[in-house]
Amino acid sequence: MVKTVQFYIRMLCWAMLLFAACHTPATENKIIPINEKPNENGEVNIVLEKVLNHQAGNAITKVTVAYDPYFKTPKKYLGFSLRQLLEATWKASKFDTANAMVIFECKDGYNPVMDLSKIYGPVNGYIAFKDLDQPEDNDWPDSLSQHFSPYYLVWDQAQKDDQSLFWPYGLTTIRLIPKKEKDRLIVPDSSNPAYSGYLTFKDNCIKCHSINKIGGSFGPEFNLPKNITEYRDEQQIISFAKAPSSYRYNSRMPAITNLSDQEFEKIILYLNYMKDHKYDH
Numbered sequence: 001m002v003k004t005v006q007f008y009i010r011m012l013c014w015a016m017l018l019f020a021a022c023h024t025p026a027t028e029n030k031i032i033p034i035n036e037k038p039n040e041n042g043e044v045n046i047v048l049e050k051v052l053n054h055q056a057g058n059a060i061t062k063v064t065v066a067y068d069p070y071f072k073t074p075k076k077y078l079g080f081s082l083r084q085l086l087e088a089t090w091k092a093s094k095f096d097t098a099n100a101m102v103i104f105e106c107k108d109g110y111n112p113v114m115d116l117s118k119i120y121g122p123v124n125g126y127i128a129f130k131d132l133d134q135p136e137d138n139d140w141p142d143s144l145s146q147h148f149s150p151y152y153l154v155w156d157q158a159q160k161d162d163q164s165l166f167w168p169y170g171l172t173t174i175r176l177i178p179k180k181e182k183d184r185l186i187v188p189d190s191s192n193p194a195y196s197g198y199l200t201f202k203d204n205c206i207k208c209h210s211i212n213k214i215g216g217s218f219g220p221e222f223n224l225p226k227n228i229t230e231y232r233d234e235q236q237i238i239s240f241a242k243a244p245s246s247y248r249y250n251s252r253m254p255a256i257t258n259l260s261d262q263e264f265e266k267i268i269l270y271l272n273y274m275k276d277h278k279y280d281h
């Protein structure tokens, strides 16, 4: 029995080797890896303009997208393979990929987060820089050029209703983040004045209120898609937290009675800071 299984495994390996050998293209598309050492948090930043040199040409791929949710139609682009770029980078940088995450940073501050393993899914990602439905000297439709350049992330065979894929445009940087760093998405640098507000928020609010979807879900999320300070008056946030039932009968939020006004102000400072650090995932 064991022998038979071993035999099949061996046959499978040969078959896979043969398949790989036959399918290696004669001129292999190459993305020049960047040897960016992970920073002290184990994170690698890929500044796309720096890495992807269109003129080099040899890694450019024609991408056929079955359904583009932005244009609501099939599309064709020129771009680079996301998987090739990331593999080349993490090999050169010796980045630890186990359970890692990718953050896509865009010009407009939209920063979706995805599990790195997703690049091995059935759908392939491409970093597109030209819409092939446009004339030769236009990369993007005129009205969208400002938003879409420099890069737009597309997926070739995505299903129309697949909500798990992000299509960020105005993409500038890709960050590889080791899993243990996930919580850092909600923590300001310790030298930032918002840091102490974070500590107060963590001790008193986060078990019920999430920030960037990290935290409890008993109460509403406070940063996505809108930060609470974008639609609630700051003094109102404080007085609500002090006495929810004076605003709403049956409020499920307990009154917060252990914090000074100063501590509440710090929480507001933190919430304000997070407004500019939205990471959707």
Ligand code: HEC
Binding pocket: 201, 204, 205, 206, 207, 208, 209, 218, 219, 220, 228, 232, 236, 237, 238, 240, 241, 244, 248, 250, 251, 252, 253, 254, 256, 267
């Ligand atoms: C035990 C869970 C819990 C804790 C802890 C908690 N909240 Fe809440 N909070 C809720 C719930 C549940 C709601 C939803 C509204 C309701 O039930 O009134 C809410 C609503 C709010 C709202 C109103 C949001 C809106 O837009 O209507 C604010 C403001 C708020 N919380 C602030 C805070 C702050 C600040 C802290 C920490 C100092 C905190 N909450 C701690 C459970 C909690």
